[in-house]
Amino acid sequence: MAKVSVLIVDDAPFIRDLIKKALRSHFPGLQIEEAINGRKAQQMLSRAEFDLILCDWEMPEMGGLELLKWFRGQPGTGATPFVMVTSRGDKENVVEAIQAGVSDYVGKPFSNEQLIAKVKKALQRSGRLALLQGGAPKPTVSSGLDTIANLTGNRRAEPPPSAPPPKPRPIAPPAVSASAPAEEAPVAAAESVRGQAQLRLPGQQFACVIKTLSLRDALVVVRRGERMPQVFESGVLDLEQDSDRSVARVNAYVHAVASMEPKMDCEWVKVTLKFVDQDPEKLDYLSRLIASGTAQQHYSPGA
Structure with a gap:
């Protein structure tokens, strides 16, 4: 052969x-x-x-x-x-x-x-x-x-998502793991970043609320869709900086998924993303975004 x-x-x-x-x-x-x-x-x-x-x-x-x-x-x-x-x-x-x-x-x-x-x-x-x-x-x-x-033309067209979900109310009970290890890994050296972004997974996309962001990972909250994000699933987090409207598309994988409420049919889930890019330009972008403390939502038609 x-x-x-x-x-x-x-x-x-x-x-x-x-x-x-x-x-x-x-x-x-x-x-x-x-x-x-x-x-x-x-x-x-x-x-x-x-x-x-x-x-x-x-x-x-x-x-x-x-x-x-x-x-x-x-x-x-x-x-x-x-x-x-x-x-x-x-x-x-x-x-x-x-x-x-x-x-x-x-x-x-x-x-x-x-x-x-x-x-x-x-x-x-x-x-x-x-x-x-x-x-x-x-x-x-x-x-x-x-x-x-x-x-x-051969790529599956994904319609832009509807209006971004409102920021969920804090839930007092501790989170219960949905499809991740029992203990959710903490986001190392993460900073609270106020804003929204778009999480794209194969065949599905979510408008999400950013809770914490670091150079290595992010914790976001998404509304539960037709299927749950899967651990080790690859994805892209689209981030837009408020100051110059520049966009970073950060490649990542799903590290952990946990519910916001201690029940099986929870509406909101927390997703921990581990970044996989080693491009200095993207790391610099993330640094500026973390320093500004604000991320704006970005939708890229056909991306």
């Missing part, structure tokens, strides 16, 4: 592990390499060829867009699929990625099904999927990925 290789580029170990686990479960014969940022990926791509590149956008030293522009400038790379896996879903970002030569786009947070579908699509176009599955390569299909619709 021919060898098919993929390079995963992301500064967050949690995200890299998430992608590796999904790929190995669906493609046992796939060779997987990883890089912690664009600079490291550039060195690896200078020494070896890969059949697919899955790359984050915001990383230290060299970001995904800079890596993409460099890669497309190298001879013989036009047919290699380069897929952005990132929380940046704004129109201007997508247009910029198209102009740089991106092949496709996977928005964070993503489900395994969404990721695998994009990987299959990319490998099918390059003729490598059949090799991975042990058959003869099929003819290359023209991608036609030269419009925003082609990049974003």
